[in-house]
Amino acid sequence: xxxxxxxxxxxxxxxxxxxxxxxxxxxxxxxxxxxxxxxxxxxxxxxxxxxxxxxxxxxxxxxxxxxxxxxxxxxxxxxxxxxxxxxxxxxxxxxxxxxxxxxxxxxxxxxxxxxxxxxxxxxxxxxxxxxxxxxxxxxxxxxxxxxxxxxxxxxxxxxxxxxxxxxxxxxxxxxxxxxxxxxxxxxxxxxxxx
Numbered sequence: 001x002x003x004x005x006x007x008x009x010x011x012x013x014x015x016x017x018x019x020x021x022x023x024x025x026x027x028x029x030x031x032x033x034x035x036x037x038x039x040x041x042x043x044x045x046x047x048x049x050x051x052x053x054x055x056x057x058x059x060x061x062x063x064x065x066x067x068x069x070x071x072x073x074x075x076x077x078x079x080x081x082x083x084x085x086x087x088x089x090x091x092x093x094x095x096x097x098x099x100x101x102x103x104x105x106x107x108x109x110x111x112x113x114x115x116x117x118x119x120x121x122x123x124x125x126x127x128x129x130x131x132x133x134x135x136x137x138x139x140x141x142x143x144x145x146x147x148x149x150x151x152x153x154x155x156x157x158x159x160x161x162x163x164x165x166x167x168x169x170x171x172x173x174x175x176x177x178x179x180x181x182x183x184x185x186x187x188x189x190x191x192x193x194x
Contacts, residue, residue, distance in 0.1 A: 018043070022086040030077045037077070041070055044087060048094045054149040055098040057138035065101060069094040091154070095164060102142060136186045140179050147172050148179035 022043070028036035048069055053062035072093050080089060137145060146165060150156040151172070156164070158172040165172070183189075 018087075019085050023082065026077065026080060026082070026086050029074075030080065037074055040086065044090055045070070047087070048090060051091060051094050051149070051154065052098055054134075054137060054153065055095065055146055056101070057140075057142075057145060061101060062098075065094065065097045069097045072097065092164075095150070099146075099165065133183075133187070136183050139186065140182055143167075143171075144175045144179035144182060147175035148183075151176050152179070 022040065025036040025040050029040060045066065049062060049066050052065040052069070053059065056062045056065060069090065073090055076093070080086070137148065140148065143165075147161055150161050150164070151158060158169045158176075161167070161172045162169045167175075
């Protein structure tokens with residue numbers, strides 16, 4: 001029994017095993033091995049898509065951002081220094097992709113003053129009763145949604161969010177509080193339940 005237990009203890013946990021497999025695939029992909037990058041893509045596309053969907057709030061935008069994030073990762077792979085896990089690096093690329101899209105959309109909205117017919121009217125989402133938690137999150141105002149997803153779901157610190165979003169730490173905290181309050185209202189819960 002003790003020998004079996006020792007074998008079990010020596011096995012790396014799933015996270016460590018995934019990080020090791022990623023490191024090997026990253027090394028091969030950085031040398032141009034497309035199959036290695038395809039393995040990385042298949043392992044991480046679901047989580048990257050979930051992050052993009054939660055941040056963007058729109059399926060089509062999220063899908064575009066996922067594609068852009070992986071293309072950016074492929075191009076930048078030779079410069080990946082492995083100071084963090086590949087998954088962390090990839091999530092940062094995805095986050096930056098969504099934020100860049102959002103900034104571009106905001107810029108276009110300012111220039112067109114609401115004349116762009118392709119832009120989703122956020123009020124229609126906010127006025128509709130949410131069907132589930134994902135819909136309620138998608139209906140949050142951008143700033144509150146971004147902070148809620150990053151802090152509340154992905155575990156970023158307020159300091160990290162501050163740096164990534166270019167806002168003050170206090171603003172991050174206020175946006176998280178606002179997001180929780182709005183979610184509680186939309187889901188018919190007490191604010192402390194969210």
